[in-house]
Amino acid sequence: MLDTDQLIICEHCDCVYHKVPLGKHQKALCQRCGAELQRYNGLTLQQRLALSFTAGVLWLLANFYPVMSISLQGFSNSATLWDSVLALATGPITFIALVAAISIIIAPLFQLLLLIWVLCFAVAGQRSPGFSLCMRWLETLRPWSMLEVCLLGAMVAVFKLAGLLDVLPGIGLLALAALSLLMIRVAGRDIRELWDSLP
Amino acid sequence: MSRPPLASELNLMLCHACGKACDISVAGHCCDRCGAPLHARKPNSLTRTWAYLIASLVFYVPANLLPVMNTKMLGSGDDSTIMSGVIEFWSHGAWDIALIIFIASIAVPATKFVALGLLLITVQRGSDWAQRERSKLYRFVELIGYWSMLDVIVVALVAALVKFQALGDIEPRPGILFFGLVVVFTMLAAMSFDPRMIWESRQPEEHTDEVSSH
Numbered sequence: 001m002l003d004t005d006q007l008i009i010c011e012h013c014d015c016v017y018h019k020v021p022l023g024k025h026q027k028a029l030c031q032r033c034g035a036e037l038q039r040y041n042g043l044t045l046q047q048r049l050a051l052s053f054t055a056g057v058l059w060l061l062a063n064f065y066p067v068m069s070i071s072l073q074g075f076s077n078s079a080t081l082w083d084s085v086l087a088l089a090t091g092p093i094t095f096i097a098l099v100a101a102i103s104i105i106i107a108p109l110f111q112l113l114l115l116i117w118v119l120c121f122a123v124a125g126q127r128s129p130g131f132s133l134c135m136r137w138l139e140t141l142r143p144w145s146m147l148e149v150c151l152l153g154a155m156v157a158v159f160k161l162a163g164l165l166d167v168l169p170g171i172g173l174l175a176l177a178a179l180s181l182l183m184i185r186v187a188g189r190d191i192r193e194l195w196d197s198l199p
Numbered sequence: 200m201s202r203p204p205l206a207s208e209l210n211l212m213l214c215h216a217c218g219k220a221c222d223i224s225v226a227g228h229c230c231d232r233c234g235a236p237l238h239a240r241k242p243n244s245l246t247r248t249w250a251y252l253i254a255s256l257v258f259y260v261p262a263n264l265l266p267v268m269n270t271k272m273l274g275s276g277d278d279s280t281i282m283s284g285v286i287e288f289w290s291h292g293a294w295d296i297a298l299i300i301f302i303a304s305i306a307v308p309a310t311k312f313v314a315l316g317l318l319l320i321t322v323q324r325g326s327d328w329a330q331r332e333r334s335k336l337y338r339f340v341e342l343i344g345y346w347s348m349l350d351v352i353v354v355a356l357v358a359a360l361v362k363f364q365a366l367g368d369i370e371p372r373p374g375i376l377f378f379g380l381v382v383v384f385t386m387l388a389a390m391s392f393d394p395r396m397i398w399e400s401r402q403p404e405e406h407t408d409e410v411s412s413h
Binding site: 136 | 202203204205206207209211212213215216217218219220221222232233234235272284288291293296299300303330331334335337338344345346348349350351352353354355356357358359360361362363366367370371372373375376379380382383386390394395397398
């Protein structure tokens with residue numbers, strides 16, 4: 001019988017390979033379909049936990065400070081991420097506010113909470129309570145977390161309004177930029193390796 | 200061309216939740232590591248993908264025809280659709296922003312319809328044409344998936360900011376709801392498509408029997 005722990009199955013074409021140790025910047029591709037099988041992961045558990053806490057602080061800044069403020073003939077106004085979700089919630093289109101809330105606020109928050117929970121135990125060499133459930137939710141949430149899109153959207157909004165009135169990017173926008181980059185690093189596919197490192 | 204052995208030939212199945220190679224003679228119907236149900240292929244993949252794809256095509260029509268927002272400046276109101284937003288940026292010389300919005304809101308969904316349609320039809324015909332390229336195409340569709348949410352976020356932010364009653368007011372309009380639905384349904388369509396079906400051609404191909412390390 002094969003030792004299945006050392007095998008990788010290509011998600012895109014079902015080919016079976018042995019796992020290989022990778023060096024810096026290396027990744028392993030499937031011979032048949034060219035999909036990525038493995039990628040070098042340079043983060044230790046402690047580093048990933050530290051970055052997750054950083055991302056948590058950035059999430060707070062991105063959500064509690066205005067993303068940008070505008071002024072027009074002496075009047076001024078500013079909006080946070082939550083304000084923009086509420087702006088969609090008016091009238092018959094409330095459903096889209098829910099989608100927006102999930103993709104720019106709720107999904108990233110839950111990803112971070114789950115990561116911090118799982119990693120705090122992992123650093124001590126244990127599986128956290130509800131480990132499988134947390135890991136499965138991390139997989140489910142990933143495609144619905146759209147911070148990068150939100151960042152680009154905020155920048156487009158700055159340009160869109162800049163022609164009409166004075167626009168001032170806020171602390172929230174900076175935090176959002178840093179947060180979206182950090183999320184790519186800490187909450188990527190490679191968290192699956194926790195399954196192997198915690199027997 | 201020779202290829203590595205397939206999971207089905209070794210009695211293995213990939214767990215989609217945790218990525219483990221499960222021995223089905225030992226594991227049965229659930230992954231022995233994370234407990235998620237095991238499937239050789241995503242269940243009802245073709246039917247589900249067609250359903251989501253057709254639903255998103257239907258929503259694509261009102262998403263482009265209905266206004267996505269209403270701009271009121273000094274009393275005069277003005278509805279704008281996605282395309283009119285692009286044209287406005289273009290005519291003001293901001294071709295780069297116009298291009299970003301055009302790609303994210305119009306080109307990306309259209310590309311996804313064409314690409315997923317092509318993948319579905321070739322898979323149903325059991326074609327062995329350009330399998331590697333079609334596999335790449337699927338990964339591209341997955342990658343560009345959520346960028347169409349851009350316009351939803353732009354409208355949300357702009358509507359939240361510009362609230363000066365008589366002086367100026369921007370409100371979202373139903374077009375943005377349909378637009379968001381297009382994004383959600385095309386994402387669901389891409390997720391329910393199983394790229395492994397691309398490789399199930401009717402012609403048998405040669406293969407090697409050993410598990411190689413790449």
